[in-house]
Amino acid sequence: MKPAPTSVPFAGPFALATLSAPDGAPFPALVTPDGRALDLSGALHWMPTDVRAVLERWDQALPLLHTLADDLSGDWRPLDGLRVHAPVEPRQIFQSGANYRQHVIDLEVAHRSPGDPRTVEEARAEIAAVMDRRAAEDLPYVFIGLPSAITGPYDDVVLPAWAEQPDWELELAAVIARPAHRVSVEDALEYVAGYTIANDLTDRAGVFRRDMKAIGTDWLRSKNAPGFTPLGPWIVPARSIVDPGDLRVTLKLNGDVMQDESTKDMLFGVARLVSYISQSSRLLPGDLVLTGSPAGNGIHWGRLLRDGDVMEGSVTGLGTQRTRCVRETS
Structure with missing residues (x-):
């Protein structure tokens, strides 16, 4: 686990984080763009023990956080030297798949079987038509991830020995503020506390079951190894x-840009995803809604993750995470 960077640019006057001194316990923190941190477990009267406890009182907490951010006399400490953990420990992670048009087209071409009679152009045209139909029929695709896959934004990422094709998938993640069940698209964003960055690593070789194709995708095996979801560094208020x-x-992979796309390419935006999920499930404070990954994954470039690779992921206004890959030796 790496210490916080001295420069922490993000949008707005403050963000939420989970921090710790080198030998201390993690604490919920208010951080500012100029590199200050305030321990919220003592600054808020209900003494929250973690960021999720702040989110559970989000309507009450938000105006207090604005007041605290403006109070330079508070018990602030420099971020420099503190360790940055994943900003929140969710109870549930909802992951949107096939939500970026160009990404899905690229994957369809990359996963064609050797005997596929279609040309590259024909394969692209067919999957583009599928994307258009999905958007017209208003049917997002969402599956469940495990909180145990989350790691910090500057932690090393262990690539399991069994992972044959580990790949990156940088995503915008929405963080839920209030319990949400059967909410409308028009009201959905009122249930979002803020946004953070998630890198939803995937072992491409494990996505599809080889023993029984009718089973389809195996998200447990391909996406939920410990540390396969670097999260953060900050939760920036919506x-x-x-x-x-x-x-x-x-x-960026080792300094080279691999993914660089606008969230405009999403088929379904944050409001639609939150509303869709809430029709079946009850979202809880601190839950994550991952919105899918854009084009530019390793399977597209023919370059998967290796020992020593460094991934640097950023989303406009949310800061930057930086993680190094370490191949499991046994």
Whole structure:
């Protein structure tokens, strides 16, 4: 686990984080763009022990956080030297798949079987038609992830020995503020506390079951190894993000840009995803809604993750995470 960077640019006057001193316990924190941190377990009267406890009282907490951010006399400490953990420990993670038009087209071409009679152009045209139909029929695709896959935004990522094709998938993640069940698209964003960054790593070789194709995708095996979801560094309040449907999602691998796409390419925006999920499930404070990953994954480039690779992921207004890959040796 790495210490916080000295420069922490993000949109708005403050963000939420989970921090710790090198040998201390994690604490919920208010952080500012100029590199200050305030322990919220003592600054808020209900003494929250973690960020999720702040989110559970979000309507009450938000105006207090604004007041605290403006109070320079508070018990602030420099971020420099503190360790940054994943900003929240969710109870549930909802992951949107096939939500970026160009990404899905690229994957369809990359996963064609050797005997596929279609040309590349024919394969692209067919999947583009499927994307158009999905958008017209208003049918997002969402599956469930495990909280145990989450790791911090500067932690090393262990690539399991069994993972044959580990890949990156940088995503915008919405963080839920209030319990949400059967909410409308028009009201859905009122249930979002803020946004953060998630890198939803995937072992491409494990996505589809080889033993029985009718079973389909195996998200447990392909996406939920410990540390396969670097999260953070910050939760930026929703009101500081003007339009979640117009943010730049960028991932660099060893300094080279691999993903660089706007969330405008999403088939279904944050409001639609939250509403859709809430029709079947009850979203809880601190839950994550991952909105899918844009084009530019390793399977597209023919370059999967290896030992020593460094991924740097950023989303407009949300800061940057930086993780190093370490191949499991046994």
